[in-house]
Amino acid sequence: MIIAAIKAADVHLPSETRALGLAKFKTHLVTILNQMQREVHNFVQGENVPDITFLLGGYDWKLKCFRLWRLQFDGSRDSFIADERTGSNSFGGMGKIEIAGDQEWTQEMRERLKILVQTKYGLDMRQPISARFDMEPFEVIRDLLRKSNANDSIGGAPQGVKIYQYLNSGDIGVFWPRLTDGRLFLSGRPLLDYERATIKSVLDPDSLNSTWLSGSSVDAASNMNRANETAFKRAEDCGENTESMIED
Structure with missing residues (x-):
């Protein structure tokens, strides 16, 4: 599906030339993912729900801002859906951020990131009011990877x-x-x-x-x-x- 997403941007002329806005490309990509899902007919009984989450982000030249979506399969709708991240995901006013992956690690990352940001910018994460994410998410991922071992699902x-x-x-x-x-x-x-x-x-x-x-x-x-x-x-x-x- 990732390869299909890359190819979708390369072979579809409006997206290749950047004439296609980011939001419309998101819709185009979700359509492709759902088409691929419908084409699978030989799945094991009960295993037709993809346990996968995609993050799609980029710069929207029409709205002049960066945008971020979480693409996930919804079993009740039997299709992929896209939810846009509009807030800071419970991180004060630090800016847009979305975290995906195994629940064990996404939870630990959230906890570590909150501690780091609060250490730098106060408990409300707004000191100063202009505080925004810089490299803090990378610092947390870096430390998690360094402490991981062969039995972990990250590395x-x-x-x-x-x-x-x-x-x-x-x-x-x-x-x-x-x-x-x-x-x-x-x-x-x-x-x-x-x-x-x-x-x-x-x-x-x-x-x-x-x-x-x-x-x-x-x-x-x-x-x-x-x-x-x-x-x-x-x-x-x-x-x-x-x-x-x-x-x-």
Whole structure:
């Protein structure tokens, strides 16, 4: 179904050229999922309800905003339905967020994310009032993956996609498990030593600094170290400026 969704965007001319608005593409995608479900005739008795949830998100150029849907099979309707996330999902005013997966892990992620956000932005998650999600969801996923073992239903390197307002997207490269002793992963796979890649965003999972890559994993590590040094120097300079202002 995921492959069908990707192909749907590639073969349908209005979506390929971005003439199709995000909401209409969502409807087109749900129609495809339901068609695929109806085409399955040899399922085991009682196993015709797909136990799967999809998250669909992107930038709506018509409404000039990011939108997010949860696509799930509704047994009572015998079809996939899409529910749009309009609020912050019980996370104060932090912004739109949707979580999908095994119930055990979605619950733990919600609990950990709430603790982290409240630590940073107060119990009401609104201090300051302008507070919004930054990298907190990634930090929680990172920690959950690091503590997982072979018996858990999650594992491996985190995967990410950056969505831009100009109707484009790009996979995020992640050094895993750490920058110092890890490898560069893209879409859950470590790049081979001889591979040369162009990646718009490469992430250090600990400092949360990012850089770009046009080359090998070694080049990415070098770029990342420079980015971390620059960020550290900038933080030092800001600290010195603050002290100077207080003294004055």
